[in-house]
Each structure stands twice: as C-alpha cells, then as structure tokens.
Amino acid sequence: MKLELRHLRVVCAIAEAGSLSKASSLLGLAQPALTAQLHRIEALLGGKLFERDHKGARPTALGELVLERARVLLPAFSRLQEDALRLVDDTVPADRYRVGAVNGPMLGGLVHRLTEAHPGAHVSTQVAWSGQELSAMVAAGRLDYVLVGVCGDAPPPSEHGLTWHVIAVEPVFVLMPEDHPFTLLEEVELAALRDTQWAVVPGDGCFGDCFVAACSRAGFTPRTMYEVDINSCIDLASSGDAVALCQPTFRRTPGLVAMPLAGAPLRWRHLIGWDPEGPAAAFGPQVLRYAAEAYRETAERSPRYSGWLPGHPEYGVVPHRALV
Template sequence: MELEVRHLRALCAIADTGSLHKAARQLGVSQPSLTTQLRRIEHALGAELFARARGGCRPTPLGLAVLSRARPLVAQMAALVIETRAAAACPDGALLRVGSTASRALASWLRKLRQRLPGTDITLHMDVSANALLRALAAGQLDVAFVHEVEGCPLRVPEGLERHVLVEREPQFVSMALDHPAASSPVVDLADLAGDRWMVDPTVDGEWDGLRRVLDEAGIDPPILHADYHTATSLIVAGEAVAPCQPTSGPRDDMAIRPLLGDPLGVRLLLYGRPGFPAGPAVHAELVAAYREAALRARAYRQWLRCHGSPLIKAA
C-alpha cells in the first residue's frame, strides 16, 4: 500500500478531532470505513499511529512524527487547489501569490494588501519550510515569500531573489503551562527549564539545530519531543512540554509566554521577492505595518521592545 494525500488528510483529521467518529464526519465518510483505512495505513507502516481509548484517539510517538511530516504536505495540496482555482477564475486580472511561514502578522498583512491593491487576486501558500518557499519563489510559483531564518542556520537562497530585512533579530520566547514554576517570573532562565521536556518541530528549517545549539551552550540536556506545534499545544497547556515560540504569540488564557534570559534564541525575518516585481514596495510596506501591530499587541513582547528601545515602539 502506498500512502496518498487522502491518507495523510485522514491522519490529520483524526489527530485534530481526537476521535474516529468526529474525523469521519469531518471527512464525509463512515466511521467503519475510516477505521479500516487507518488499520491499512498502520499495517503499511508497521506500527500503531494512534492509541485508542474510551476517551478517543491520541497519536503515539511515531504518530506525532508522521503527523509532523503529513501536515505540510496536506497544506501544500490544499494551497495548490485554491491557487489553481483562483488563477482559473481570474485569468486576465492582477494576481499576487504570497508565500509565508507561520506568523501572527499574516492575517493583518493580507487584509492590508487587499485594501492597498483592490482588484488584485491574492493567494496564500503556507509552508513550515522557508527553503521550500524560496525554491517556489525562484521557480516562478510565488511572487513574494515572508520567511524567518534561525540564527546560526542560514537559509539556502536561490540566486536572483531580492531581499528585504523586516527584523534583523527577533528574540524567541518560550511557552509553558500557566502553573509552571518558571511562569511566575517575567523573564525565564534556561536553567529553570532543564528538567522539562522540550518540544520542537524538526520540519521547520533550522529550528532543531538552533535549539540544540542554545541548549548545548547552556550546558543542559533536556528530553526532546519532536512534533509539530499544532499537535503539541495541548501538551504544553497540560504541562507535559515547553517550547520556543514567536514573541508575537498570545495572549492566551491557558498558556504562559515568557522571554528567555539573555535572549539566546533568535531569528531574522525576511521578505524575498522577484526583482522588479511591481507590487514589491506596497507588499513590503504593508508587512512592516502588520508586524508592528502584532508586536505591540503581545504584552510580553511589547514590554521587551520598550526595554530594548526598539524602533517599533518609537514608531508607534
């Protein structure tokens, strides 16, 4: 049996809903049919991907690893369908194809672009891999790509792309359960998290290498959980793991977001485009505005920016 996109979509639905019954309803198939499909997938891979219990289905460690690779593929296929339909519906109109890694500024950026460029059909392609987005941009499949580059892990940038630096160094914060002992401090020392299980998504370019370097430099060797951040959010809330996160994250009622002492983790935020792209200046200007809004909306980050005399605060 060869895995297909529909099989990966089924695995994601089961993980998202935590139930074969709910997943079957979401996918528009019967529960027995989905159960049989899951058994065939697990048989093909030679291991259980979900632990079944009366309370529902939870991914096994191997299931988490499979999901971390399945989600980007499912998202890419969905984006392909959306973009193809959009291009077919607007063959002669202006088209702006935006690529982006995850960012809290994304929704505001798209809204501002639609207001700034009326009549332009704007499509979005998201990917956890910045390098994959840059390859798509170089291949002419995207017009712009908003990506982050983990400190110490340079991106593989194809020749001929135009680069704009949005933020030279954005500190990465840490997310943890509200009742975590370290959450009572406004700034967290890495040493206070040495006994925690750290969660990292290995499919995000540079994420694991960057975290490992920082942990090694701090002289700590905590247990690591490899999983995608969407799947692991419940683990963080339950106190089963801590994880690096963007400083623009939150606010959340069920999770604490804190800066790390000394800001050991950092990324550079970059916007790439094709040289001479007509909408380039407008795209960049609206991204700057959207990011500033997201930064000032996050209380912990706003305080960090104020303490460090950031131009984002001065420009607000």
C-alpha cells in the same frame, strides 16, 4: 526525526568542503550547530559518516554510500520540482499578489492590508513547512512573494536568486501553563528548564541545532524534543508535558503564558523575498511595508512582548533599508 533532503545537503556540503569549519561557513551555520546536526544525522543512519582529524573530514564507507545516493537524489528532486511547475498553467490576473508563507505572525495582517489597499486585486496565499519549497515557487513564477523565518544569522534560501529583506528580528519565547512558578518572573533562565521536555513546530532550517547549541552553552543537553503542529504544541504546553518554543507574538491562549528567556539565547528573523527580475519586484517595497506594519500590530497585541521590546531595541521591526 526522519532523514530528510536537507540532511543529505549537509552531508554533501561537508564532503565538498573537506572540513566542518569550511562547511559551516558555506552553510551559514555556527560550527557547533553543524557538528550537532551531523551527530543527529549519524544517529539516524546508525554510524559515522566522516573520519575527522586535524587534516579535515573524510567520508567513511557509510559516508561514501550516503554521498553516492545523495548525489543522485538531490538533482533528481530539483528536476522533479522544475518539471512539475512547468506543467502547471501559469495564467494569472494582471493585478495580483500571490504570497507564500512559512509559519509566522504576519500573513493575516498582510492579506488584510493588500485587500484593503487594492480592492480589485486577486490576493492568494500558500503555506508550507519549507521555505526552500516556497522560494522555488517564487523563482518558477508560481508565487510573487515569500515570507520565511531563519534562525539567528543563518542565511535565507539562496539557491533561487531571490532578493531578501528583513522585516523583523525577534527573540524566541517559551510557552508554559500560567500557573507555572516561572511565570511570576520577568524572564526564565534557559538552564532552569534543563529537566523539561520540549515541543517545537518543524521547519527546514537550523533552529533545532541552534537550540541544542544554546542548551549546551547553558550547561545541559535537552531532553526529548517533539516536532508537532501548532495545536499539539498548545496541548503539550497546557498539559505540562512539554515547554513549547514559540514566537513572542504567539496569540494569547487561555491558561498559557509566553515567557522570554533571559539573555535571549535564541533569535529569529522574519524575511520577505521576491524575484528581482520579475514583475512583482516593482511592488516589493510596498508589500514589505505592509508586512512590517502587520508585524508591529501583532507585537502590540502581546502585552508581555510589547513590554519587553523597549528594553531591547535591537529587536522588533527593522528599518526597511535592511537587505539580506
């Protein structure tokens, strides 16, 4: 893992809040997940960033150095994004749907529905690892809608003033070879995978920390986690070198099975956001409905997931009234 801007934001949030408990509330993270993330950041930087006691968290000398640099870098990065976006020509067709998406199951189905229902419209897409990056593009008028995923009850990107709706809530499955003995079970206990290596597609949320916290609740610390692209996840799972954490809608791949984890210890929410003051807001409910239809169709193509859903009614497509 490399040091990223999101890590600097975490360090600044802890310093400003004065304690991990207050910072976890501000960041929308469970305190164990934030503590695990801080430990990973400290491991990257080679020392403790905060002295912690009953009075709160106070920066160490190393922490003060990191905070000093972070308070310069973070505003500079935001200004760079804003200035770069202002230089781009913003002229677009009147009838348009510009959709940004982080890795998810419904972009293709959404594009199909948009082009079918609006044959004269200009539909364009942009994908990225970062929901923050795409949300900033919506706020700047470079995109109309953004599809993101967030872990558990974590909030969506909030600094850009977008309106957010929940499309669907889903459990996290694990991808393993079809000849693995666990594929004969209905569900896999997370603790039964304590000795495995792990693979996951990267993102800018708290999923990695929530996974570590879930493993801790199951009584173990996970071994190596490879952050790789989707194809590498498939390769590592196929070879048996790692169990890949995946969405339950993962497209069927020869030789691999996506298995549910007992008790669904990890949960994922798919969201759509738009600028409530922008012209795209008028069509937001319609695009939300298309996205929900696309998710439902994708879920139905997964026999194991579609068979799992009836026994877990809290998962799947969420009624459109749900608003974040």
